[in-house]
Amino acid sequence: MREINLALYKKVYLIRKAEEKIREHYYEDEMKTPMHMSMGEEAIAVGVCHALKAEGQIFGTYRSHAIYLAKTGDTDNFFAEMYGKDTSLQKGKGGSMHLCAPELGFMGTSAIVGSIIPVAVGAAFANKRKGNHKLVAVFFGDGATDEGVFWESLNVACLMKLPLLFVCEDNGLAVHTPKSRRHGHNSITDVVSQFNCNVRKEVTTDVELIYELTCKAIKLTEETRRPSFLHLKYYRYLEHVGVNEDFDAGYRSRDEFEEWYKIDPVNLQRKKLLESGYNEAEIQKMERHIDAQIEKSIKLAQKAPFPDRSELYKETYA
Amino acid sequence: MRKISYCEALNEAMSQEMERDPTVFVYGIGVPDHKRIFGSTVGLVEKFGSERCFDTPLSEDAMTGFGLGAAINGMRPIHVHMRVDFLLLAMNQLSNMVSSYRYTSAGKLKVPMVIRAVIGRGWGQGSQHSKSMYSVFAHVPGLKVVLPATPRDAKGLLISAIRDDNPVIFMEHRLLYYVSGEVPEEPYTIPLGKTTVLHEGEDITVVATSWMNVEALKAAEILGRRGVSVEIVDPRTIAPFNDELVIKSVEKTGYCIVADNDWLNCGFSAEVAARVSELCFNNLKSPVYRIGFAFTPCPSTRPLENCFYPNAIDIIRAIEKKLKLQPMDLSNEDFYSYENKFRGPF
Numbered sequence: 001m002r003e004i005n006l007a008l009y010k011k012v013y014l015i016r017k018a019e020e021k022i023r024e025h026y027y028e029d030e031m032k033t034p035m036h037m038s039m040g041e042e043a044i045a046v047g048v049c050h051a052l053k054a055e056g057q058i059f060g061t062y063r064s065h066a067i068y069l070a071k072t073g074d075t076d077n078f079f080a081e082m083y084g085k086d087t088s089l090q091k092g093k094g095g096s097m098h099l100c101a102p103e104l105g106f107m108g109t110s111a112i113v114g115s116i117i118p119v120a121v122g123a124a125f126a127n128k129r130k131g132n133h134k135l136v137a138v139f140f141g142d143g144a145t146d147e148g149v150f151w152e153s154l155n156v157a158c159l160m161k162l163p164l165l166f167v168c169e170d171n172g173l174a175v176h177t178p179k180s181r182r183h184g185h186n187s188i189t190d191v192v193s194q195f196n197c198n199v200r201k202e203v204t205t206d207v208e209l210i211y212e213l214t215c216k217a218i219k220l221t222e223e224t225r226r227p228s229f230l231h232l233k234y235y236r237y238l239e240h241v242g243v244n245e246d247f248d249a250g251y252r253s254r255d256e257f258e259e260w261y262k263i264d265p266v267n268l269q270r271k272k273l274l275e276s277g278y279n280e281a282e283i284q285k286m287e288r289h290i291d292a293q294i295e296k297s298i299k300l301a302q303k304a305p306f307p308d309r310s311e312l313y314k315e316t317y318a
Numbered sequence: 319m320r321k322i323s324y325c326e327a328l329n330e331a332m333s334q335e336m337e338r339d340p341t342v343f344v345y346g347i348g349v350p351d352h353k354r355i356f357g358s359t360v361g362l363v364e365k366f367g368s369e370r371c372f373d374t375p376l377s378e379d380a381m382t383g384f385g386l387g388a389a390i391n392g393m394r395p396i397h398v399h400m401r402v403d404f405l406l407l408a409m410n411q412l413s414n415m416v417s418s419y420r421y422t423s424a425g426k427l428k429v430p431m432v433i434r435a436v437i438g439r440g441w442g443q444g445s446q447h448s449k450s451m452y453s454v455f456a457h458v459p460g461l462k463v464v465l466p467a468t469p470r471d472a473k474g475l476l477i478s479a480i481r482d483d484n485p486v487i488f489m490e491h492r493l494l495y496y497v498s499g500e501v502p503e504e505p506y507t508i509p510l511g512k513t514t515v516l517h518e519g520e521d522i523t524v525v526a527t528s529w530m531n532v533e534a535l536k537a538a539e540i541l542g543r544r545g546v547s548v549e550i551v552d553p554r555t556i557a558p559f560n561d562e563l564v565i566k567s568v569e570k571t572g573y574c575i576v577a578d579n580d581w582l583n584c585g586f587s588a589e590v591a592a593r594v595s596e597l598c599f600n601n602l603k604s605p606v607y608r609i610g611f612a613f614t615p616c617p618s619t620r621p622l623e624n625c626f627y628p629n630a631i632d633i634i635r636a637i638e639k640k641l642k643l644q645p646m647d648l649s650n651e652d653f654y655s656y657e658n659k660f661r662g663p664f
Contacts, residue, residue, distance in 0.1 A: 057391075091424045098422040107390065108423065112414050118380035119415065122387025122395075129343075129369065129393065149410075152380030159375065315425035316459050317558075318483035 001208075002276055004050070008207045009269045009283075011046040014290050015069045016266045021294055022065075022082065023243040030302065031082045033095035038066030039237035043265035044169050045070040045139075047210025048230070051218060052137055052165075055105065057127075059120040060139040062097035062111040067139055072104040075297035085304035091311050107136075113174075114140065114147030117166075121153045124162040124227075135218060137165040143174030145188050157227045158196040164227040165217060166197075171236040176251045189231045198224060201231035205265040208272070235260035319500040327469040327501045328358045328434075328490065331476035332396065334505045336366050339394060342480060343370040345381070346398035346434075355398050356436065356495055382408035382433070386416050386485075389431040394480060399435040402489060403446045416485045417460030428483045432476070437491045437528065437579065439627070440656040445615035450528070450580040453589070455487045456557035462486040462510055463557040465579075467531035469499040471554055474508030482510060491529040491579065493656055511558040515567065519549035522573040522637055525564055525590050526550055530577040530609075532654065536630035540651055541637060548637065556586050561593045568594055572603040573640050577633055582610040607636055629653065 019039055025031060038045065045066035049058065052071075060067045068078060080088035082096060094100055097111040107123060110116040120138035127134040144150050145168065157164050168188065172179055185191055193199045198220045202213055210232065217228040237257065239246035247254040273283055322330070336342045343366075349355060350363040350371050363371040374381045378399065385395040399405045405412075412433075420429050438447040456463040462484050466472040472490070479486040516531055517538050526534040531552050538548035549567050553559055568574045574594050578587040591606040609628045616626055630653055638645055 059387075089424060089426065090422065093424050094422040100423040100426065102390070102423065102426050108419065108427070110415060112410060115383065115410060115415055118383025118411070119387035119390075121380065122384035122389070123391045124387070125384065126388040126391035126393045129388075130391075149379050149383070152375065152377035153383070155375055156377060156380055156384065315421050315423075317462075318420065318425075318428050318430075 004211070005208055005269070005272060005276060006278070008046055008050060008211060009273055010286065010290065011050065011070050011073070012042040012207055012266045012269055013287060014073070014075070014294070015042045015045065015066045017290060018069055018075060018078070018294055019065060021298060025298065026243045032084065033082060033097070034241050035096050035243055036063040036241050037238045037243060038063060040260065040265075041169055041171070041234045041236070042066050043205050043207040043210050043269075044167070044232045044234055047207045048137055048139075048165070048167055048214045051211050051214035052135060056135045056137065057105045057107050057123060058137045058139065059107050059116045059123070060109040061113070061116060061141065061144075062109060063141070064099055064109045064139070065096070068099045068101070068106055071106045072101050074101065074104065075294055076300060077101065079297045079301035080304060083301040083304070084306065085301055086307040086311075087300065087304040091307045093315070114144040114149045116140070117144065117150055117153040118156070120164060121157045121162060124157065124164040125160060128163055135163050135165065135221065137167055139167045139169060141174070142168060142170040142172065142179060142188065143182075144168075146174060146182050154192065154195055154197070154229075161225045162227055163221060165214070165221065166227060166229040168229065168231045170231060170233050173236060173240070175240045176249070178251075189229070192229050197226050198228040199231070200228065203233040205234065205260070205263045205268055207265055207269050319502065321498045322469060322501050323495065324469045324472050324490070324497045324499075325357050325495040327473040328476055329360055330501070331473045331480070332359070333362060333365065335477055335480045336362065336370060338505070341392060342394045342396065344396040344398060345372045345374055347374055347376060347404075348400060349373055349398050355400060356492070358495070359398065378404055378407035379411055382411035383415060385431045385433070386411065386419060386429060389429045390419065390427045394430045396432045396434060396480065399433070401438050401447050402435045402451050403438070403449045405433065405435045406451070412455065412461065413458050417458045420484070421460060429485050430483045431485050432479045432488055433485070434488045434490065437489055439492055439529070440623070442618040442620070442623070443616065444618040448616040450489070452487070452489055452556060453580060453585045456559070456586065460485065461557060462555065464488045464510060464555045465528045466490065466554060467494065467516070467526075467528055467552050469497060469501045471508060471514075473501050474506050475510065475554065477505055478507040478510050481507065486510065489528065493529055494532070497532065508554075510555045511560050512555070513551060513553045513560050513563040515549060515563060516552045517548065517550040519547035519571070521547045521571055522575065522640060523549050523551060523564070523567040523571045524575045524577055524633060524637075526552055526577040527556070527586060528579040530579045530628070533628070533630040534577055534633055536654065537633035537637065540630070540648070541634060544646060546637065546641065546643070559589065561590075561597065564590065564594065565597045568598050569601045572601055574602065574606045575633065575636050575640065576606060576608045577628065578608065578610045580610055581613055582608050583613060585610065604640060607640060609633060609636055
C-alpha cells in the first residue's frame, strides 16, 4: 500500500500543479480555450483511474483535466492542446473541453452535459461483445443526473448488464444552481438504487479510500455482472468556467471552501506519505521532478507552431 | 436478373454484411418484433441471434450515443428508426457528438455507424410520422446522408454505408418499400456521393430525391408519349453531394426543375438551385423551379394530404410551363395511389 500511496500522491500532485500553472499562464491569453478547472476533485479522478486496469477506458466531461492527467500521465500533449498547437496529437481540434487520447484509454469527453454517458454505455457493450474484459468508467457531475439521457443510459446499462462504472462527481452545483433548485428527490443514490446496479457512496477527499472503494466496485461489477454507480462528493474550488475564485458572486461562501480546504486531497495525501515514513526531502525531490516535467511541457507548447491551415478540413470525414 | 422489392433489398444487404463481418449488429425499437420494421429486418434475429439483432428501450437519444460508443470501440452498428420523426429525439447526439467525434480526436477514432430511418407517408400519418428532414442532417459536417430510390440502389448503397468509416444516415421512403426491381444476388457496393441519371432525356432536367423519383419517372413516361424528353437525375446521396451529373445535364437541357421530397424553405432543393446557378448560370434558359411539400405541417385527412404532397401531375405541369407547352389532358392517365398497395385500416 505504501507504493500505491506514493503513486497516488504523484498523480494528485501532477494534476494540482498542472492546473496551478494554467492559472499562472492563463492571463497571457495564449491558451485560448475555456478552462473548467478540476481543483478539488483530484482524489476522485486519481482514485478511480488508478483502480482501473491500464487497459480500462474512461469517458468524461468538459471538466476533465484531472481525469485526463490521472489516466494518461501525459503533459506534453495536454499543454500542446491547451495552447492549440500542431504538436498536439489532436492538432488543436479539441481544446480543454474535448481532450481525447484513445491510445491511452482516454476515450473522449463532451461539453454538452450528460451527452457522453450513452457513448460510454455503447463502448462497454462493444467490450462485452468482444469479451476483452476491459472496464469502462464514465465521469459526470450531479448536474448530468438532471438530464434525461442519464436515466436512459443507466436503464440501458442495467438492462444489458454491461461492464461499466458510473462515477458521479457531486459538487452540488450545476454551473451556479444548487441541487435544492434542481432536484425533485432527496437522494440520487436512493433513486439509482432502484435500478439493477451496485451503488456505493462516499464523502471523502482521501484518494486512498476512493481507490479502495473503486477496486471493490470493480470486483463487484465483475462478480455480479452488473454496472456499478459510485457517488462521490467534492467541492469545486474555482468558478464554473475560468481560473478564478468566485466567492464574491454570492451563491456560495468562502467559509464553505475553508472547511473543505482543511481536508484538501493533495495536502491530505502528502501528510499520509510523511506519516508512512517518507521524509520531506524525498517528497520534495519527487515534486521538483514533476514540476520540471510540467515546465518542460509548457515551454515546448509555447514554442511549437500552430497547425497549418491545410489542417482545417482534415478528419471531417474518414 | 431476378426482381425483389426495395424492402427485400435492404434486408439482403444487412444479412449479407452481418454474415461477412461479425462486428456488424442491428438494433432499434421493434427491430426483432413480429413486424420487423415493415419486414426489412425479417430473419436477422433467427440467423444472427439476439446479441446482434436486438430491441431497445424507447431511448432514441441514448441509443444513438450507444451506437457511437460501440463504433469507436470497433463495432459497426446499424440503428433503425421506424420514422425520421423519432430520430429527432437524437438530434443532440447526431449534431454534437456523432458528427464531430472523429474530428476533435484528429482522426484517432473512427465512427462507422449507420442510422436507418423511414420517411413515412399516407393513411393519415399526420404531422409526426411523415417528415423527411434530410437537409437538416446534411447541413452538419461529419454526417453522410443517403436517399436510395430504387431496390438496386437500396442494397448497394446500404452495403457501402455499412462498410463506410463515417456515420451515415440512410433514409428510406415508406412507399418505396413496395417497389420491385432488378437486384443482383451477390453483395455489391454503390459508392456514396455518386449521382445517377435515372432516365435519359434531352429537353429538361428534373433533379428528384427519394420518392419523387417515382413521380418524376411517371411524368417522364407521360410526357415522352407527347415527344418531350425528360432527364431525371437522382443525387442518391445529398451529403456528400456530387453535383457533376446535375450540372452536365443542365448544360445539355438548359432547364432545371428540382422535385424534392421535403419542404422547400432552406432545403436540399435550394442547395441544388444554388449550385446550378453558380456552376452553369449561362446555360440556363430560365430560372430553376422547385417543387416540394406545402409549407405546413402534414395534415392527416386524405383530401388535404393530397394537396400537401407534390406528385407527377405537378411535375408535368411545371415542365409544360417551363417549355411553354399547352397543358395536356391527363384525365385518362393512371397515377400512383398508395391505396393500390396499402388499403388499411392501419
